[in-house]
Amino acid sequence: MTTQAVRLFRRMDGLFAVYKPQGVHWKLVRDTIESNLLKELNSCPPPAPQLAVKFQLLSSGANNGSKDLILSPSMLPSLADHPLVTGPQFHKVHVGVGHRLDAFSSGVLVLGVGKGNGVLEHLCRSHVTRDYTLEGEFGRATNDFSHTTRVIEKTTYDHVTQDKLEKVLAMIQGANQKALITYSQMDLRTQEAYELAVKGLLYPHGKSPPILTGLRCIHFNPPHFTLEVQCVNETQKYLRKLIHEVGLELRTSAVCSGVRRTRDGPFKAENALTRQHWTADRIIQAIAHFRKTTRKIRKSGMHGQTAGQLNSSTRNQEQIRSQIGQSDQISQEHVELSSPTSDRIVDRVTPGTG
Amino acid sequence: MHLCRRCVSVLLSRPLLSAALQPSTHTLHQRSHHILLQHSRVQPAIHSLTQRHSRETWTPCGRRNLTDHQAASPDVYNNKTDLAEGEVEKHIVPFENLNVHQISNQESLSDIGLDAVVRPSPLQEISEEEAVQIQVPSALPPDSFTLKPYVDKSETLSKLVQLGVNLWELEQRPNVGSMLVRLDFHADVAPKLLFLKDLGVEESKLGTLLTKNPFILTESLDNLEARVSYLKAKKFSPQSVAVMVSKAPYLLNFSIERLDNRLGFFQKQLGLSAEKTRNVVTRLPKLLCGSLEPIKENLKVCELEFGFRGNEIQHIVTAVPKLLIANKRKLTQIFDFVHNTMDVPHSLIAKFPQVFNAKFLRIKERHLFLEYLGRAQYQPSQPNYISLDRLVFLPDDIFCSEVALATLEDFERFQKTL
Numbered sequence: 001m002t003t004q005a006v007r008l009f010r011r012m013d014g015l016f017a018v019y020k021p022q023g024v025h026w027k028l029v030r031d032t033i034e035s036n037l038l039k040e041l042n043s044c045p046p047p048a049p050q051l052a053v054k055f056q057l058l059s060s061g062a063n064n065g066s067k068d069l070i071l072s073p074s075m076l077p078s079l080a081d082h083p084l085v086t087g088p089q090f091h092k093v094h095v096g097v098g099h100r101l102d103a104f105s106s107g108v109l110v111l112g113v114g115k116g117n118g119v120l121e122h123l124c125r126s127h128v129t130r131d132y133t134l135e136g137e138f139g140r141a142t143n144d145f146s147h148t149t150r151v152i153e154k155t156t157y158d159h160v161t162q163d164k165l166e167k168v169l170a171m172i173q174g175a176n177q178k179a180l181i182t183y184s185q186m187d188l189r190t191q192e193a194y195e196l197a198v199k200g201l202l203y204p205h206g207k208s209p210p211i212l213t214g215l216r217c218i219h220f221n222p223p224h225f226t227l228e229v230q231c232v233n234e235t236q237k238y239l240r241k242l243i244h245e246v247g248l249e250l251r252t253s254a255v256c257s258g259v260r261r262t263r264d265g266p267f268k269a270e271n272a273l274t275r276q277h278w279t280a281d282r283i284i285q286a287i288a289h290f291r292k293t294t295r296k297i298r299k300s301g302m303h304g305q306t307a308g309q310l311n312s313s314t315r316n317q318e319q320i321r322s323q324i325g326q327s328d329q330i331s332q333e334h335v336e337l338s339s340p341t342s343d344r345i346v347d348r349v350t351p352g353t354g
Numbered sequence: 355m356h357l358c359r360r361c362v363s364v365l366l367s368r369p370l371l372s373a374a375l376q377p378s379t380h381t382l383h384q385r386s387h388h389i390l391l392q393h394s395r396v397q398p399a400i401h402s403l404t405q406r407h408s409r410e411t412w413t414p415c416g417r418r419n420l421t422d423h424q425a426a427s428p429d430v431y432n433n434k435t436d437l438a439e440g441e442v443e444k445h446i447v448p449f450e451n452l453n454v455h456q457i458s459n460q461e462s463l464s465d466i467g468l469d470a471v472v473r474p475s476p477l478q479e480i481s482e483e484e485a486v487q488i489q490v491p492s493a494l495p496p497d498s499f500t501l502k503p504y505v506d507k508s509e510t511l512s513k514l515v516q517l518g519v520n521l522w523e524l525e526q527r528p529n530v531g532s533m534l535v536r537l538d539f540h541a542d543v544a545p546k547l548l549f550l551k552d553l554g555v556e557e558s559k560l561g562t563l564l565t566k567n568p569f570i571l572t573e574s575l576d577n578l579e580a581r582v583s584y585l586k587a588k589k590f591s592p593q594s595v596a597v598m599v600s601k602a603p604y605l606l607n608f609s610i611e612r613l614d615n616r617l618g619f620f621q622k623q624l625g626l627s628a629e630k631t632r633n634v635v636t637r638l639p640k641l642l643c644g645s646l647e648p649i650k651e652n653l654k655v656c657e658l659e660f661g662f663r664g665n666e667i668q669h670i671v672t673a674v675p676k677l678l679i680a681n682k683r684k685l686t687q688i689f690d691f692v693h694n695t696m697d698v699p700h701s702l703i704a705k706f707p708q709v710f711n712a713k714f715l716r717i718k719e720r721h722l723f724l725e726y727l728g729r730a731q732y733q734p735s736q737p738n739y740i741s742l743d744r745l746v747f748l749p750d751d752i753f754c755s756e757v758a759l760a761t762l763e764d765f766e767r768f769q770k771t772l
Contacts, residue, residue: 019769019770021715021719021769021772022772023715024715052506078506079505079506079511079512079515080502080503080505080506082505082515084515084518084519084520084521084522085500085501085502085505085515085521085522086502086522087522087523088522106772260771260772269770272770274766274769274770275715275769276750276766
């Protein structure tokens with residue numbers, strides 16, 4: 001006979017996404033969520049206490065006037081099962097964190113509860129791309145690449161225009177594309193490699209340094225500018241360093257004033273829970289929402305294949321390539337692979353023979 | 355010989371330890387708790403019923419105990435306070451177990467070195483006086499990890515549970531469990547509870563009070579009465595004394611000199627009248643319990659870093675006494691944001707000191723939302739003025755509808771762009 005608490009606990013199994021606010025350590029987020037889940041579980045009524053036979057001194061029946069006290073047995077609940085003596089029913093809920101976000105950044109943070117932690121492992125090992133929005137500011141350079149730490153140098157930025165910025169971004173993008181192909185560990189002279197490259201399915205296999213699969217400027221208002229990045233295997237410090245390097249290439253200096261993750265694999269910001277909604281019922285709803293995605297990750301993980309996250313990245317790649325007008329082997333009639341919502345995980349064929 | 359003594363003691367101790375560790379349906383987590391404790395090599399909190407006896411005082415009952423592993427003899431108290439010890443000895447036992455049986459059959463008791471006690475047979479008839487003198491062994495284990503085996507049997511513990519004291523929390527603290535088990539209800543606990551009731555503390559609050567401070571039961575009644583009379587001499591009304599004791603359970607454990615010292619400090623430092631000091635202390639009696647150094651630091655921070663004048667500090671402290679014991683770093687963060695980013699002058703912050711009570715993230719998100727909408731107006735002289743307390747203390751939906759004039763979904767979407 002399962003109690004209400006146990007039934008609620010069994011529903012807490014799966015993955016969901018949370019929007020981490022800026023300035024908060026990810027561990028605090030994880031602890032807050034765990035304590036909220038525990039609070040809800042422990043507020044369920046505890047199981048009924050066991051009954052024990054106790055002898056009590058009761059006065060004998062009312063008919064005789066003598067006040068004889070006799071020992072009479074009765075079944076009373078045992079105090080050893082009282083909730084103040086046994087303590088809370090649940091002490092721990094396993095909440096795991098996916099790709100971590102440092103305190104300076106904000107954005108989508110994937111968490112796994114209960115059995116979802118195993119699936120989290122698959123997600124981390126698979127090569128899903130992540131979407132970031134980087135805000136930069138020209139004119140300053142700091143030791144930490146962020147806008148709050150000590151300023152090392154100040155420069156002018158009047159000479160910077162949008163097309164210069166685009167050129168620099170294209171150059172960085174080209175270098176990253178090359179790295180993408182190098183780390184895909186495929187022999188480029190085969191037909192298979194060509195077909196995968198046509199579809200845009202060339203992905204780094206195994207360990208690789210941070211690679212940007214997509215990079216473009218969405219807002220330019222000197223000294224402020226905003227970049228959108230899709231990357232694989234990155235850290236937030238690398239992205240801040242990227243802003244600094246963009247500044248260096250433009251013969252000025254730049255600091256990063258914000259790193260925001262808008263997508264982590266199939267988990268997007270629209271469905272991430274904000275701070276007010278970190279309660280057990282909303283979390284269970286979010287887990288139910290992501291159930292299909294979780295199942296797909298688990299299946300793809302079990303097949304031992306790497307899953308590549310696509311559509312938006314391929315589209316951006318095409319845009320940038322057409323912008324610079326690079327001649328390449330990839331034909332212009334690219335195959336539209338997945339739905340525009342781009343939260344599907346496409347299984348990739350392992351290059352066994354290649 | 356030494357070997358056999360150890361074996362005997364282990365054989366006798368085994369039923370005791372198993373009684374203590376009886377898993378019930380709800381102690382599975384406690385089981386793992388024990389295992390974790392063992393692995394972490396921390397001395398687990400063991401609640402022992404009696405004082406420690408040295409090994410030599412146990413009286414084994416001859417050969418019989420070596421062969422039958424029945425219920426423990428009442429006179430033997432094995433105070434192995436280290437379960438790890440018992441485990442180690444259990445591993446050593448199996449080899450000697452067989453030997454012991456053989457030895458006991460072959461050697462005489464005097465060779466083993468045990469005191470030979472001649473036990474009468476159970477079928478022998480005894481007189482009435484002897485029958486009355488038989489001591490029934492109590493089934494209580496001499497030590498255990500939790501208070502569960504003792505709760506039903508001990509009057510103190512069952513009355514405390516009925517009052518609402520959280521015994522589970524208390525048994526996590528070292529030595530508190532043993533102390534509670536050894537208390538006598540009528541001698542120790544009842545007078546203190548009556549005293550607290552006379553003081554005016556509500557019965558519903560007694561449970562939480564005792565959970566936070568079980569040591570009020572071990573403090574002597576004279577001391578408690580002296581401290582209460584001191585507070586009343588300082589012109590605290592009886593109701594305020596009751597409120598102070600329920601809010602700060604450790605208050606009556608402090609000596610009169612310490613309370614006097616603290617009250618004097620507050621009156622001098624803050625420069626408030628006696629009436630106002632009494633008001634502040636009644637609302638936050640924790641001020642009298644903690645150390646004075648952090649309070650001095652907070653006051654210095656307000657004066658030097660923030661730049662508040664003396665009378666402003668007085669006003670803020672009387673409105674929000676929590677400022678004195680709040681975290682210095684969080685205070686600085688909030689002040690920095692409100693003064694430098696939101697451009698609110700000192701006088702206005704002194705008028706609404708409740709901002710220091712709020713969470714920093716809340717202030718930040720709401721201010722940025724208002725700025726995005728173009729409604730961030732904090733000067734009282736300008737139109738569309740938004741006061742700081744409305745900014746901070748309204749719940750989200752009312753804030754969105756009345757102050758920001760937007761929907762809750764808009765606010766959430768904006769939060770995801772920060």
